[in-house]
Amino acid sequence: MRATSAGRARRRPKTYGDERVCAEKRCETRLSRYNRETFCFAHAPTKYRRMRGEFTAEYSSRNS
Numbered sequence: 001m002r003a004t005s006a007g008r009a010r011r012r013p014k015t016y017g018d019e020r021v022c023a024e025k026r027c028e029t030r031l032s033r034y035n036r037e038t039f040c041f042a043h044a045p046t047k048y049r050r051m052r053g054e055f056t057a058e059y060s061s062r063n064s
Ligand SMILES: [Zn+2]
Pocket: 022, 023, 024, 027, 028, 029, 039, 040, 041, 042, 043
């Protein structure tokens, strides 16, 4: 992946609201105003997860 030329565009990043929390019931993780998802990182659909295997279901079942 190549680095994009920085400093070219000075537009403000789009924001999505300051007081949003994860849409998962009982999860109160604050979402970044720059995060357009409705779930926190832990509850995001699988395709958005970029974990490196540390906390997969397999891992937790092995270590519970
Ligand atoms: Zn959550």
